[in-house]
Amino acid sequence: MSAGVYHYSDEYDVGNTPYVSASNMNNGIQQRINLDPDFKGNCIVTGKVGCTCFYQSEDFCATSDVNIFRPRAFNLNRKIGLFIVSIINFSENYKWNYGRQCRIGDSKKINIKLPVKMVENEYIIDPNKEFSEEGYMPDFNFIENFMEDVENAERGRVKDLLKII
Template identity: 35%
Template sequence: MNKIKTIPLNKIFNISYGSQLDLNKLEIDLKNGINFISRSRENLGVQTKIKKLSNKTLFKKGSITVTLGGSYLLSSFVQKEDFYTAQNIKVLIPKQPLNDAQKKFYCYAIEHNRFRYTSHGREANKTLDDLLVPSLDSIPDWVNTSKIKTPNRKAVLNKQLTLDIENWQKFDYSEIFNIKKGNTPKKQNDGSVFLVSATGLNNGVSKTVASATNPNKRGLITVSSNGAVGDAFYQNQDFYATGDVNILFPNFDCNQFVAMFLITVIRQEKFRFNYGRKWGKEKMLSHKIKLPVNKNNQPDWQFMEDYIKSLPYSKSL
């Protein structure tokens, strides 16, 4: 195996701070606006769309954005449309032509250095430019030959649905779910069954292990009770889970569309668990979840399903 040659990131990219804008000072324009990139790991970092600004440089699609601080520092994305950025984000523009696969490779290489930094501690502002990454001639051949399936952007339902949160009602988690704590297999030999842990990455999956006892069946929701507290995921394959994960067994007929709606609602509770607070099974059972209701004041599962189906990319679920 050839030794990988590493060089500073700024030998491959022209690196600069982004627009350094504050969203609360900008005008939202969802219909005709420009993508606004925030310090998020969701949706390529795109938070919303804003009106075009005459006094700010418009960064071009194909550039890479890198988050320099916060909870998701070094989150790196190839932007699909022209954009502006929030504070504490750098923009990388290749010094020579790179294809999409090569750009994504460098995104992964950058994110792989996240362990060197801490949220709200050592951040990447001063050191990103000199970060060592593989040189162009060290990029593995499979990067250019692998074919990644493009997700279907279409919605299942061709209609617009709105969320009227004011009329939602609260329900005990125990009314909606049977909640169990994860139980890590005693032996974790390499295998093909997902092991879900308290991470906010990779759908919560930290590794794959050999099947020992009966794994949890697919179609369940997992929620981190420690670590990345409140990160919720829908598991579409059989899995095991560690003790830092709550496994939610629905008390109703649940499909992937309803599950995606629910995990989005659950994630809105993350802010309650800063500074080391945990969200164990018993605490979760005592909490409430706010949901849309039908005319009988019961959770409106059909609306939740239809809402997710009305969104772009729902055909890819």
């Protein structure tokens, strides 16, 4: 986890690099600037005010009003990122505001409950307990398949709407 880096407005002009802020719109992208990215994409970003969360696919710059999450124990991709973002937005947004911001220390305490691996109705337990104190392991295949189903359903809805128009 890391915090963004503030850039004064006289340091940059309009460009191609996303500048992510604590905004809850436009995937957190305040504007596009001409600085080289400070952070690699394929990560999760939360605003300190409101803890609004987004998956960032592109390399980007970020204001100091955001926290950047990178997993240590698994490979993040867009589908897993979007799934986790949904959980954080659902479980955390109501807890934070301008007077009570979600800083790095607070972000480290966020507990993200994910579907766990099972075989024949038995949990697969990781003896190294890399993901939880109990040894439960997230089922990333389930998450990716679930998100694929969600995306396909939405594509179908969009096609149906386009037929009406």
